[in-house]
Amino acid sequence: MAESSLLENPSANGWLRGPVDWARKNLFSSPANSLLTIVALWGLWLAVPPAIQWGLIKATWIGDPAACRAAGGACWGLVTEKYRLILFGIYPYDEQWRPFLAVVLFIVMLATAANPRFWRPWLGWVLVAGLVVVSVLMWGGILGLPLVTNDRWGGLPLTLILSIFGIVLSFPLAVVLALGRRSQLPAVRAWCVVYIELWRGVPLISVLFMASIMFPLFMPEGVTIDKLLRAQLGIILFTAAYLAEIVRGGLQAIPRGQYEAADSIGLTYWQKMRLVILPQALRLVIPPLVGQFITTFKDTSLVIIIGLYDLLSSTKVALSDPQWRAFYVEGYVVAALIYFVFSYVMSQYSQYLERRLSAGARRR
Amino acid sequence: MPTDEIVISLKDVNKWYGTFHALRDINLDVRRGERVVVAGPSGSGKSTMIRCVNRLEEHQSGIILVNGTEVSNDVKAVEKVRRDVGMVFQQFNLFPHLTVLENLTLAPIWVKHMPKAEAADIAMKYLERVKIHEQAKKYPGQLSGGQQQRVAIARSLCMRPSIMLFDEPTSALDPEMIKEVLDVMVELAEEGMTMVCVTHEMGFARTVADKVVFMADGQVVEMNTPSELFGNPKEERTRQFLSQIIRH
Amino acid sequence: MAMVAGIGWFLVANTLTNLNARHIATGFGFLDREAGFGISEHLVPYLPSDSYFRAFEVGLLNTLEVAVIGIVLTTLLGLVMGIARLSHNWLVARLASAYVEAMRNVPVLLLLLFCYSLITVSLPLSRNAFNLFDCIFLSNRGLRVPAMIWDDSAVMVVSTLALAVAASFLVGVWARRRQEKTGRYFPVLWSSLGLIAGLPLIAFLATGAHLSFDVPHMAGFNFAGGSTVSPEFAALLLGLVVYTGAFIAEIVRSGILAVSYGQTEAALALGLSRMQVLRLVVLPQSLRVIIPPLTSQYLNLVKNSPLAVAIGFPDLVSVANTAINQTGQAVEGVSIIMGVYLAISLILSFLMNWYNKRVALRGGR
Numbered sequence: 016m017a018e019s020s021l022l023e024n025p026s027a028n029g030w031l032r033g034p035v036d037w038a039r040k041n042l043f044s045s046p047a048n049s050l051l052t053i054v055a056l057w058g059l060w061l062a063v064p065p066a067i068q069w070g071l072i073k074a075t076w077i078g079d080p081a082a083c084r085a086a087g088g089a090c091w092g093l094v095t096e097k098y099r100l101i102l103f104g105i106y107p108y109d110e111q112w113r114p115f116l117a118v119v120l121f122i123v124m125l126a127t128a129a130n131p132r133f134w135r136p137w138l139g140w141v142l143v144a145g146l147v148v149v150s151v152l153m154w155g156g157i158l159g160l161p162l163v164t165n166d167r168w169g170g171l172p173l174t175l176i177l178s179i180f181g182i183v184l185s186f187p188l189a190v191v192l193a194l195g196r197r198s199q200l201p202a203v204r205a206w207c208v209v210y211i212e213l214w215r216g217v218p219l220i221s222v223l224f225m226a227s228i229m230f231p232l233f234m235p236e237g238v239t240i241d242k243l244l245r246a247q248l249g250i251i252l253f254t255a256a257y258l259a260e261i262v263r264g265g266l267q268a269i270p271r272g273q274y275e276a277a278d279s280i281g282l283t284y285w286q287k288m289r290l291v292i293l294p295q296a297l298r299l300v301i302p303p304l305v306g307q308f309i310t311t312f313k314d315t316s317l318v319i320i321i322g323l324y325d326l327l328s329s330t331k332v333a334l335s336d337p338q339w340r341a342f343y344v345e346g347y348v349v350a351a352l353i354y355f356v357f358s359y360v361m362s363q364y365s366q367y368l369e370r371r372l373s374a375g376a377r378r379r
Numbered sequence: 380m381p382t383d384e385i386v387i388s389l390k391d392v393n394k395w396y397g398t399f400h401a402l403r404d405i406n407l408d409v410r411r412g413e414r415v416v417v418a419g420p421s422g423s424g425k426s427t428m429i430r431c432v433n434r435l436e437e438h439q440s441g442i443i444l445v446n447g448t449e450v451s452n453d454v455k456a457v458e459k460v461r462r463d464v465g466m467v468f469q470q471f472n473l474f475p476h477l478t479v480l481e482n483l484t485l486a487p488i489w490v491k492h493m494p495k496a497e498a499a500d501i502a503m504k505y506l507e508r509v510k511i512h513e514q515a516k517k518y519p520g521q522l523s524g525g526q527q528q529r530v531a532i533a534r535s536l537c538m539r540p541s542i543m544l545f546d547e548p549t550s551a552l553d554p555e556m557i558k559e560v561l562d563v564m565v566e567l568a569e570e571g572m573t574m575v576c577v578t579h580e581m582g583f584a585r586t587v588a589d590k591v592v593f594m595a596d597g598q599v600v601e602m603n604t605p606s607e608l609f610g611n612p613k614e615e616r617t618r619q620f621l622s623q624i625i626r627h
Numbered sequence: 628m629a630m631v632a633g634i635g636w637f638l639v640a641n642t643l644t645n646l647n648a649r650h651i652a653t654g655f656g657f658l659d660r661e662a663g664f665g666i667s668e669h670l671v672p673y674l675p676s677d678s679y680f681r682a683f684e685v686g687l688l689n690t691l692e693v694a695v696i697g698i699v700l701t702t703l704l705g706l707v708m709g710i711a712r713l714s715h716n717w718l719v720a721r722l723a724s725a726y727v728e729a730m731r732n733v734p735v736l737l738l739l740l741f742c743y744s745l746i747t748v749s750l751p752l753s754r755n756a757f758n759l760f761d762c763i764f765l766s767n768r769g770l771r772v773p774a775m776i777w778d779d780s781a782v783m784v785v786s787t788l789a790l791a792v793a794a795s796f797l798v799g800v801w802a803r804r805r806q807e808k809t810g811r812y813f814p815v816l817w818s819s820l821g822l823i824a825g826l827p828l829i830a831f832l833a834t835g836a837h838l839s840f841d842v843p844h845m846a847g848f849n850f851a852g853g854s855t856v857s858p859e860f861a862a863l864l865l866g867l868v869v870y871t872g873a874f875i876a877e878i879v880r881s882g883i884l885a886v887s888y889g890q891t892e893a894a895l896a897l898g899l900s901r902m903q904v905l906r907l908v909v910l911p912q913s914l915r916v917i918i919p920p921l922t923s924q925y926l927n928l929v930k931n932s933p934l935a936v937a938i939g940f941p942d943l944v945s946v947a948n949t950a951i952n953q954t955g956q957a958v959e960g961v962s963i964i965m966g967v968y969l970a971i972s973l974i975l976s977f978l979m980n981w982y983n984k985r986v987a988l989r990g991g992r
């Protein structure tokens with residue numbers, strides 16, 4: 016039984032002497048375990064061969080729905096036909112090299128930020144510069160690039176824009192909130208607690224609603240902010256509350272002695288935070304920060320509900336074509352794979368960092 | 380005063396961890412009332428050997444008999460052996476979510492189906508014997524290491540075992556606490572408890588043990604009375620090891 | 628301080644000006660007015676002629692229904708998957724990890740949309756519904772099951788069931804007392820199961836062995852009779868449960884791993900059986916590690932439930948959304964949503980904290 020086997024010493028994994036022994040030890044160690052294995056194998060037998068049949072053998076790679084229906088398998092023709100729509104939404108077809116380049120730039124930025132060797136103060140500026148370049152690429156209107164207003168942006172670039180701008184821009188707010196929540200001044204502390212708990216208590220979707228219908232009401236007459244900006248603002252305000260709690264965790268992990276040492280050499284509050292505490296605390300919180308980034312990355316899919324065309328929405332649009340509607344599995348599988356690759360790489364990265372950091376801590 | 384009755388018997392016992400051969404053809408008999416001390420360098424398989432006796436580790440070949448019961452895959456047999464054999468660990472392993480008293484009564488209540496009041500009476504008796512009955516209502520985290528280890532000994536005794544296994548019971552303790560634990564163990568030995576004890580306390584071995592087993596590289600290298608083994612070791616490996624501990 | 632107040636005043640002033648300019652009323656007066664829209668699923672009677680307030684109530688009840696059923700199911704799924712990940716059975720452990728990794732790395736909304744398409748596109752039309760014993764039908768209109776008709780015998784059976792539940796609780800208390808006194812163990816689980824299954828069965832036979840059901844049947848192009856689990860509800864529940872279950876599995880796994888293996892060894896060495904070790908030593912300790920993150924997963928499930936909007940299940944947010952579109956009173960609508968979710972969050976956190984204290988209290992440090 017599963018319950019009983021979990022009590023066995025996980026490190027005592029038996030002796031490896033060939034596949035038969037291995038199977039006896041790991042699959043058939045007891046009658047209950049054998050039963051479990053057989054049930055699992057039976058389930059796999061029911062699921063895997065038909066899936067391969069459908070996805071590979073009987074699949075149609077290029078072609079229209081009629082051809083797919085005749086073949087009876089997966090219709091990857093949907094992807095070959097519509098991948099531009101899924102990836103880039105309704106961005107002008109001839110200009111789609113620009114969002115493509117933006118995605119490449121985003122990936123380069125993420126890879127740079129992921130490398131501990133580059134964790135220097137200038138990294139922040141590099142990222143900001145990268146974001147500016149991305150914005151110019153997407154908007155155009157200068158350097159001979161035709162102007163593309165953001166109501167035509169969509170697909171993967173939009174998902175990346177919302178999540179990366181969301182994390183980067185909410186970060187300073189989060190640090191202020193975290194410091195505020197640990198402030199000596201009761202009023203500051205109270206405001207920060209209320210802010211953080213309020214945002215953390217409500218669903219993101221209600222925040223997006225609020226952003227899309229209430230932000231316009233907040234603005235003075237004549238000022239309008241467009242839909243994308245509203246959603247982006249909502250995501251920033253919302254994410255900041257979660258990030259603040261993560262940063263606070265890091266601040267709490269810094270031993271008292273560090274604060275006292277900084278005070279004793281006469282640093283002011285802001286000097287102490289900037290030079291001593293934050294550099295240490297922020298290093299500690301990088302793994303949960305990556306975790307929050309994954310969450311934000313996945314959560315940006317909710318903008319579908321206020322009518323923006325991120326990756327998931329553009330997939331849905333591609334599937335709304337009546338003749339392709341029956342092939343929703345293919346569409347969602349492709350979108351899921353894209354989300355999966357990004358999130359999985361990031362989560363593996365965060366686990367690697369965690370191991371690295373804890374190893375570093377032990378060495379100290 | 381050991382009798383002739385053999386209560387633990389290991390015959391040609393072998394154990395592997397993966398491809399690592401941790402126990403090689405171990406042969407060892409322990410008689411009722413006998414006090415056996417197991418010594419040897421780190422990684423020589425001392426813990427592994429005594430943990431095979433109550434099936435915390437599984438041996439792959441050879442026979443282990445405890446009070447006539449073979450230690451095997453048979454769950455019932457293993458549970459019987461474990462009721463007869465108490466064990467004390469280096470890291471105490473008290474249950475942190477239970478009070479000292481509850482730590483002691485847990486097994487009598489659930490394994491021996493003893494009424495709670497009776498189990499508590501017996502527990503208090505053993506707590507008095509290890510001299511910490513005032514701490515019965517505390518949680519393990521509130522006790523010192525020495526006190527915790529004495530609670531752990533009392534916890535095992537509450538099951539009225541006929542054999543006690545000790546795996547380096549004093550290695551995790553500060554020097555001043557070692558004595559209080561050793562005193563309890565000496566007392567137990569004087570009452571005639573059958574004991575198998577992995578320890579580096581050579582003083583304890585000299586005064587208490589009937590037999591010292593010296594292990595190295597998963598093998599029993601030498602086995603003799605303490606005076607013989609310490610005074611006149613036959614094997615080079617033993618001599619080397621003894622000179623090392625004496626130097627420290 | 629002054630800056631915050633200044634910004635607040637600026638926003639409020641702007642909002643009021645804007646509302647005036649658009650001739651939108653303020654205040655919660657609209658709640659008494661007729662809603663005028665239908666809601667497809669309601670646990671309490673509802674008509675379009677009912678008030679907005681009633682509509683909000685219906686939405687809230689739907690939200691709570693999803694939350695309660697979802698939390699129960701996802702806990703079970705997470706527990707099973709978490710334990711399966713630690714299984715010594717290589718295949719079972721791998722399958723469980725694959726599930727966890729797959730779910731944790733895709734958006735929940737994608738999962739919901741997929742489940743919804745699965746039900747509405749891939750399941751057969753009503754007239755070709757999967758048919759189980761001619762009384763349970765699965766089609767793209769949802770799951771149609773027989774509904775019990777409340778005659779005397781049904782009331783009898785259901786009330787004996789309640790009685791049996793109460794009785795097995797008493798048996799539990801009695802068994803614990805007796806064990807403390809005499810040490811003898813009483814098989815509470817089996818006897819409770821016997822009671823809960825047996826008593827209603829006896830009542831069923833005694834009242835003439837007949838229960839009447841309203842069995843669904845085809846009428847025209849759709850079913851009549853019975854009760855329905857709608858595709859929207861099923862997709863929402865399925866998506867939320869499967870998604871959250873993966874996170875709970877991770878929590879359960881790390882909770883169990885957080886209890887050092889020495890604890891299990893010490894308990895085994897005392898002669899406790901593996902089930903006893905799990906129940907008396909490992910679980911009580913891992914619960915303390917598990918409960919705080921579990922609370923936030925429960926909250927996540929509740930906070931993800933408004934994604935119902937995307938597939939058309941009438942939860943609170945979707946009702947509020949309709950109300951806002953009709954009345955234009957966005958500020959009020961959004962405040963109701965936020966207020967309700969804040970209240971749910973607070974109540975749930977409070978309950979879980981209380982339970983956590985109860986678990987943690989025994990434990991000194």
Ligand SMILES: Nc1ncnc2c1ncn2[C@@H]1O[C@H](COP(=O)(O)OP(=O)(O)OP(=O)(O)O)[C@@H](O)[C@H]1O
Pocket residue numbers: 026027396397399401419420421422423424425426427428
């Ligand atoms: N679970 C395990 N998996 C793999 N190898 C193990 C395991 N437990 C012990 N070993 C190996 O078996 C050998 C014997 O270990 P054992 O713990 O019995 O040594 P020991 O004599 O008790 O040493 P110490 O004095 O340090 O406690 C060691 O080399 C150890 O690395």
Ligand SMILES: [Mg+2]
Pocket residue numbers: 425426427546547
């Ligand atoms: Mg050892």
